[in-house]
Amino acid sequence: MKRVYVNEKWCLGCHLCEYQCAFAGTNGKDMARSLKNIKINPKIKIEEKDGVSFAVSCRHCHEPLCVKGCITGAFSVSGGVITIDHNRCVSCYTCILSCPYGAISPSDDGAVQKCELCVKTIKGTPACVEGCPNGAIVFEERG
Amino acid sequence: MAVNFLYPDYEVARNYDRCISCRACERQCANKVHEYIEDLNKMVCDDAKCVDCHRCVSLCPTRALKIIESGNTYKKNLNWTGKTINELYRQASSGGVLLSSMGNPEDYPVYFDKILINASQVTNPSIDPLREPMETKVFLGTKPEDIERDEKGRIINNLPPQISLSMPVMFSAMSYGSISYNAHESLARAAEKLGILYNTGEGGLHEDFYRYGKNTIVQVASGRFGVHPEYLNSGVAIEIKMGQGAKPGIGGHLPGAKISVDVSRTRMIPEGSDAISPAPHHDIYSIEDLRQLVFSLKEATDYKKPVIVKIAAVHNVAAIASGIARSGADIIAIDGFRGGTGAAPTRMRDHVGIPIELALAGVDKRLRDEGIRGNVSLVVGGSIRSSADIVKAVALGADCVYIATAALLALGCHLCRSCQGGKCNWGIATQVPELVKRLNPEIGYKRLVNLMTAWQHEIKEMMGGMGINSIESLRGNRLMLRGVGLNEKELEILGIKHAGE
Numbered sequence: 001m002k003r004v005y006v007n008e009k010w011c012l013g014c015h016l017c018e019y020q021c022a023f024a025g026t027n028g029k030d031m032a033r034s035l036k037n038i039k040i041n042p043k044i045k046i047e048e049k050d051g052v053s054f055a056v057s058c059r060h061c062h063e064p065l066c067v068k069g070c071i072t073g074a075f076s077v078s079g080g081v082i083t084i085d086h087n088r089c090v091s092c093y094t095c096i097l098s099c100p101y102g103a104i105s106p107s108d109d110g111a112v113q114k115c116e117l118c119v120k121t122i123k124g125t126p127a128c129v130e131g132c133p134n135g136a137i138v139f140e141e142r143g
Numbered sequence: 144m145a146v147n148f149l150y151p152d153y154e155v156a157r158n159y160d161r162c163i164s165c166r167a168c169e170r171q172c173a174n175k176v177h178e179y180i181e182d183l184n185k186m187v188c189d190d191a192k193c194v195d196c197h198r199c200v201s202l203c204p205t206r207a208l209k210i211i212e213s214g215n216t217y218k219k220n221l222n223w224t225g226k227t228i229n230e231l232y233r234q235a236s237s238g239g240v241l242l243s244s245m246g247n248p249e250d251y252p253v254y255f256d257k258i259l260i261n262a263s264q265v266t267n268p269s270i271d272p273l274r275e276p277m278e279t280k281v282f283l284g285t286k287p288e289d290i291e292r293d294e295k296g297r298i299i300n301n302l303p304p305q306i307s308l309s310m311p312v313m314f315s316a317m318s319y320g321s322i323s324y325n326a327h328e329s330l331a332r333a334a335e336k337l338g339i340l341y342n343t344g345e346g347g348l349h350e351d352f353y354r355y356g357k358n359t360i361v362q363v364a365s366g367r368f369g370v371h372p373e374y375l376n377s378g379v380a381i382e383i384k385m386g387q388g389a390k391p392g393i394g395g396h397l398p399g400a401k402i403s404v405d406v407s408r409t410r411m412i413p414e415g416s417d418a419i420s421p422a423p424h425h426d427i428y429s430i431e432d433l434r435q436l437v438f439s440l441k442e443a444t445d446y447k448k449p450v451i452v453k454i455a456a457v458h459n460v461a462a463i464a465s466g467i468a469r470s471g472a473d474i475i476a477i478d479g480f481r482g483g484t485g486a487a488p489t490r491m492r493d494h495v496g497i498p499i500e501l502a503l504a505g506v507d508k509r510l511r512d513e514g515i516r517g518n519v520s521l522v523v524g525g526s527i528r529s530s531a532d533i534v535k536a537v538a539l540g541a542d543c544v545y546i547a548t549a550a551l552l553a554l555g556c557h558l559c560r561s562c563q564g565g566k567c568n569w570g571i572a573t574q575v576p577e578l579v580k581r582l583n584p585e586i587g588y589k590r591l592v593n594l595m596t597a598w599q600h601e602i603k604e605m606m607g608g609m610g611i612n613s614i615e616s617l618r619g620n621r622l623m624l625r626g627v628g629l630n631e632k633e634l635e636i637l638g639i640k641h642a643g644e
Contacts (some may be wrong), residue, residue: 010583012171019165019204032161032205048439051577133202135583 001080004044004117004126006031006055010136011046013053017069018042020131023120041108043115044128044137055128055137057111057115058082066095066104066114076110078109086111147231150215151190156276161207168199168208173566173578185239193328196559198568215627230489240549241489244562244572246389246481246526246548249493253481254500255532261623261640269610272603277601278613279310279606283380283520284449285473285543302445303473304449306380309338309615311537314591315478315524315545316362316384316453318344319405320397320418321485321562322551323579324351326571328589329554331355336588338594342545345384345395345420347409353377360451363440365394368410368422370445381440381472382451383433385424388482388499388525390491395420397485401565403574430466430469437471449473456480456502456525461509468510468518476512476545477502477526483548485572486563500539504637506541507619530601539637540619553594554587 015069019035026037028034044057060082067075067082074088075095089111096104096112117139118126129139155176164184169177174635176193179185200208207384217225230241263269270277283453284305291299296439321344328351334341341353342360347369351581352359359378362420375381386392397418407414427433437450452467453476454460460477467475479499484492503523510516523536524545533544551557554570561573570582602614611617625642626634 008640012577012581014167014202015165015171016167016204018169019163023204030205032163032207035165035205036160037165038163130544131204134581135586 001060002117002139003060003080004057004115004129004137004139005142006137008052008054008136010134011053011055012134012136013046013048014133015046016131016133017044017055017128018046020127021115024127027121041105041113042081043103043105043113045105056101056103057128058099059101060117065098065100069094069098078112081117082114083116083119084112084114145236148236149191149229151193151213152229153193153195153210154190154213155188155193156209156211157186157188158207159185161205163205163207165204166202167202171198171202171568171581173573173575182408194559194561194564195557196561196568197557199548211512236483242563243489243492243558244486245558245560246483247493247496248560251480253526254498254501254629254637255528257627257629257633258500258535258637258639259625259627260531260534260538260605260609261625263610267610270607270612272600272607275607275612277603277607278615279602281308281311281543281614282306283308283474283522285519286517288517296411304447306340306449306474307338308340308543310595311525311533311541311543311553312331312595312598312601313339313360313522313543313545314341314550315476315482315547316342316344316360316382317367317485317551318346318397318548318573319349319409320346320401322343322571323567324349324405324556325576325579325581325582325584325587327352327531328584329582329591330550331358331590332584332588333550333595334358336592339595340379342382343378346397346418346587347379347411348374349405349409362453363436364420365422365424366418367410368418368420373409375440375443376448378448380449380451382443382453382476383424383436383472384453385427385433385442386453386455386457386478387484388455388478388480388496389484390487391457391480391496392422393488393491395486398565400586401574404520406574430470433467441471451476451522453478455482456497457498458497458504460497461505464506464519465509465513465515468513468515472519474520474522474542475506476522476524478545479523481526482524483526483551483552484562499523500535501633501636503536503539503541504621508638511540511619530598531605533598534602534605534617535624537614537617538620539622539639540621542618547621549594550591553590600604 022040023031026034036112044055064134074085104114129137151360166179175190195210209429232639282305285303287301290383291301330341345362345364356377360380360382361378362382364384399415399417451474452472456479480496520542522543527544527546567573621638624639
C-alpha cells in the first residue's frame, strides 16, 4: 500500500503542506477563497526545532492502536487506509492518547480528525505530497 | 542618522484579497523582507530588502504576491539615468567597488538575435527527425592531420584523447563554493544521465562526486585550489582557466563566509579564509609558459586526457587562440562578455570583453586561415540561451557550447544577480545549510535533463529543416546563416551574408 513518507533532509519548514491539507479538506476550488481569514487545523503538522523540520501525519499502522482503542468503532481500515466516521465519534479522545505519533487531533466539527490520505477528498496523490515544493513528502510503496 | 539616498528598486505587491497569511513568504525569504503581524493577522514587507529573486512569488500558494518595479523616478535624464545615479550614491556612501553577479545585463547588441537560420525548400529535401536518424554526437579534441599506416597498410590509431558528448553542450565551470553542494550534485547527475560533461570549476572536487568522473571536467585555475594528482586523474578532461567572460583580466575572490568545512577541505585551504584567485597564473606569462602547464598536466595524467584552455573573449582573442592552438592544448573554450559569475566588479562585468559571436567567428576564421583548426576543438560560452543559439554557434564554427546561466535557471535561479550576497533563496549560490537544502538534486537533475532533452529535440528539428542529419555537417556551415540589421563590417567579421543575399 502506498503511504505518505517524509524526509526531513529536504523539509524546508515552509508549512505549505499544512495549508494544502486544510485546503483539500474544504473541497474548494480556490485556496484564497477557502482559507481566507481562517485559522487552519490541518491533519498534517510540521514539527520543527533547531533547524530540523519534518511533517507528521498518520502512518496508517499495520496494527493501529487508534482502531483498537476506539470505544465506538468509529475507525475502520479499508485497504490499509485508516478512516474515521465522524458520526460515530463521541470525542472521547482515546485515539489521541493512544496514537504514538501524535497524528490524531480534535477537529473543528467536534469529532477527531486524522490524515486519510485524501481518499475522501481529492482521491489521488495526497495534497500535501503534491504541494511540497522540495519533494520532502512522498507517496510511495515501501516494504 | 545619515540620509538614505536610495529608494528601493522593487516593491512587493501583495494582493490582500488573496493572502491567507500562511507565512510561507516570510519563512522562505533569507533577506527577511516579509513579516507577520500577529495582532493584525496580516503580512507586511520591507521592500528595501527585496532582491527580486521571486522565491516568495513562486512559493505563495494563492498567487497573492508579485514583485514590481518601485517606479520611483528622478527627473528624466538620458545621460544620468536612475541606475547611474543610484550606483553613484551607493559608492559615495560605501567608498567601495560595486559588485555584481551573473552576466552582463546591459544593452549591448546580441548578435545571435540578429542572425537567422536557413531551411530547405523544394530543391533540397528537409529531414524529419522523428522518422530519420539524426546525429547530435560530437567528439572534442585534437584531430590527427594524417592517416598513418603500418607496413601492411593497416591504419594506425593515432587519435589523441577525445571527449565524447551526446549533444554539443556541456555545463561550464562553476566552483563548489560559488555554488552549493546540491547544485553540483544536480549538474553531475544530469551530465551522467545525458552523456555530457559538467565542470568542477576552480574549487576542487568534493569527495562525494569522484564517482561522476566519466562526466567531469576538472579545472585548474590561478588559485590552484584543490588540485592534486587524484583530482587531475578523476575527470575525462582538464581545463586550465586563464580567464572568465564576466571578468576578463581579473581573478576571483570567494569570501571566507562561504568557506565552510566541506568547501575548505575540497579547496585545501583553511576554513573561513578568503579564497583569492590571482588575476594571472603566476607561472604563465607567454604561450611557451602555457605550453609548459599544458604538458605538465598531460604528464600528470599519462597523456590520456585532453586539455582545455579557457579564455575570456577579449579584443585580440583570435591571435591568442592561435597561440593556444599551438601550445599543445586540445580544446579552446572561449567565454563571451555576457558570461555569468558568482561575483564580479560591476564595471568589469559590464564594460570588459567582447561578444562571443564575434569572438567565435574571428577565432574560427583565424585558425582555418592558419591551417590549425584541426589542432583544437572550439567550445563557446557566455550566454547561450536556447537551442537556436547553439545551432547558430555551431554554424559559426563552434564544436560545442558551454552553458551555465541556463543550467542555473533550470535549477530555479531567477537572475536576481545577488549571488555575491551568499544568501541565495534558491539554494544555488549559497553555503548556508538551510538555504542549500532548498535545492533537492532529485528534482534539480531532472529539470536539467528535461531542458537538455528539449533542446536536443529542437536542435534536431532545426538541423532537419536545413536538410542536415549530423551536427558535424553543420559546424562552420556559415551559409546556413544570414544576418538581419547588421552592417558590412559586422557581416564580414561574422562571415555571413545579409538576409536577402
